[in-house]
Amino acid sequence: MLFTLINSLTLGMAVFLVAAGLTLIFGIMRILNFAHGAFFMLGAYLTSTMVQDMPGSVWILIGTALVAGVIVGLFGLAVQHFVLSKLDGIDEHFMLIATYAVMLMTVGGIKSVWGLEFHSVDPPPGLDLGVDIFGTFVPSFSLFIICAGGVVFLILDYVIHRSWAGKLAVAIARDNWTTNLMGVNGPLGTKIVVAASFALAGLAGGLLLPNQTLSPALGDTFLLMAFITIVIGGLGNIRGAFVAALIIAVIDGLNTYFLPSFPGVIIYVGMVACLLLWPNGILGESRL
Amino acid sequence: MLNRRHILLGSAATVGALSVPAVLRAQSGPIRIGLITTLSGPGQVYGQYIKDGAELSVARINSEGGVNGQQIELVVRDDKNSPDSALAAYRELTGSGIKLIAQGTFTANVLATLPLLKDDGVTSLVVGSSALSVTHENFTPNMFRLGYSAPMCFGGYGHLMAERFPEINKWALVRSDVQALADITNYFASGLVKKAEADGRKLELQEPILVPYNGADFRNQISQVSNSGADGLFNCLQGADAISYYKQARSFQLDKRFKLLCDSANELTVAKALGKNMLESTWSWTAWYPQAMKDNPSSDALHKAYTELRNDPYPNWYVGVSHDCIATIAEGIKATQSIEAADLIPAIENLSFQGATGNVTFRKEDHAFAGDLTYIRFGRSDTTETGWEVFETVHMAGAEFLEPATPGQKL
Secondary structure, three states, X not given: OHHHHHHHHHHHHHHHHHHHHHHHHHHHHOOOOOOHHHHHHHHHXXXXXXXXXXXXXXXXXXXXXXXXXXXXXXXXXXXXXHOHHHHOOOOHHHHHHHHHHHHHHHHHHHHHHHOOOOEEOOOOOOOOOEEEEOOEEEEHHHHHHHHHHHHHHHHHHHHHHOOHHHHHHHHHHHOHHHHHHOOOOHHHHHHHHHHHHHHHHXXXXXXXXXXXXXXXXXXXXXXXXXXXXXXXXXXXXXHHHHHHHHHHHHHHHHHHHHOOOOOOOHHHHHHHHHHHHOOOOOOOOOOO | OOOHHHHHHHHHHHHHHHHOOHHHHOOOOOEEEEEEEOOOOOOHHHHHHHHHHHHHHHHHHHHOOXXXXXXXXXXXXXXXXXXXXXHHHHHHHHHOOOOEEEEOOOHHHHHHHHHHHHHHOOEEEEXXXXXXXXXXXXXXXXXEEEOOOHHHHHHHHHHHHHHHOOOOOEEEEEEEOOHHHXXXXXXXXXXXXXXXXXXXXXXXXXXXXXXXXXXXXXXXXXXXXXXXOOOEEEEEOOHHHHHHHHHHHHOOOHHHHOOEEEEOOOHHHHHHHHHHHOOOOEEEEEOOOHHHOOOOHHHHHHHHHHHHHHOXXXXXXXXXXXXXXXXXXXXXXXXXXXXXXXXXXXXXHOOOEEEOOEEEOEOOOOOOEOOEEEEEEEEEOOOOOOOEEEEEEEEEEOHHHOOOOOOOOOO
């Protein structure tokens, strides 16, 4: 049971890492970014190119994931400039279609550059085996994911709710026009948030790389769970996404423990139950 | 000016032209074979193998002078892994006069076209579709299935493991939660039990542990199977799921906890991805392992051509089977001098030739593949550059593991 709970925490943090960028971009621009999974995958492929078969250490893995995040963030700026900014102010459905098209283009590009074959990158030395916690075997990489998810949440929560930059982003999200009147460069703020959202996707791809198999379908694996997370947590709410990721993961763990013949099914039951109880998400919908 | 003599001459010419075999009428152009496979969306990686194998087969046949002096032209269409698109591609190909089709990857797409083959006079060779219904309740005489029949491949696999490892009496089974993989697991288990019972042994088979398809994390299930107390383990996951599962299982040292590991059908895909972190040793079914078939010129030629094309000396088995699909059509045309289904079907039913994957032959009643089976054992190696090697290969005749033929009826 302890193992199941620790593993649930691992999955929860992995899903949160992917969902963080998704909820950030929704919070400020009301965009449900279908391309998020593709950019998560791009981050993973970029990191694999930098580390080859295995990162030499944990710090190399973190460093290359950060570099991948920056590169994906720059791609995000390009998407903002050429696609999202052109659709500003029109119906949100068009945004969905536009981001879907961006996803197709990104996946196509990844296939062209890296091919269709499966690739694998190993965990760095020290994270490839396990440790004993109260008599329970726990894979070291699980602990790494839990720590990574926790640190990313704390940084995001601080930046959004405590820092000057975060408060500015919240102001832009709530009333862009008035913020502009007060001399704040709204479009620049929007660009920074979009780039940060994409960068988070790339960072998540890099950090989770040794846990997954690289293939052009990698983005789909996490995207659905990330969407469920931000819906349950409250669209655009970073704290909600964190709590929801944990709830989903615990539900999934209990599902495996008590109903092993129906893997992955109870998540959807949990989602329906959460939405019936909290139609706007556990912590409510938010514009950051 | 048109007179009675001209009309008579013209009529005689028309009757003459219509009375010669279809292939002769088409002599002005190449023999056109349609290939419908998955070239986008999930499954694209397998569709690409199928396309490569078919194209290399056509290139080889054409370089050897074609079929009865005629070149072959392959017309490739993408089924986008959707029955609707498969059907649209089929209609486009048949609408342009094509009567020979090779098709794969997935059963749902194949089933979309099966009901039309007979009325359209099309002969179809299928690769990759494992569902029983294709040769049973959805049987049509115009279709032949090559390379892959789940009861034969995995019943034979279970039989081989029970025969080779009589000391393994307790088995754990892990599979993804999809029907095709449930069938494969059941056939493997059935092959194990039948052979053990025939040898007077009783096996303990645990309930399969299910993992989500296209899942992100398998550690709960890996922990469960690690504590199962079984000696033998059959893993039935596919593609990226299988590789992620083995990666996440590494910290649990799964390969040290079991005396015998069997992967269903991922063959060298797993080893190529895991490299030096490959499991110590595992078995897998494959339809084609060219390194163990050096005495087969067709296999050897295809292997060389593929290695040149993709710079990959370890092709997936789909390459070999799709090569043999085209080779089967070509052999059939050679034998009958016709591309018409009425002539070609009996010819293919009676074929037995050495393809790249070994002996190619079909059971007459339901057109199920009845050729050779191949199993390989491979694992980690300190002596190779790749970090892994194939330790042994077993070839078996497949016909004895075929399920009873019930064309047109559910088994």
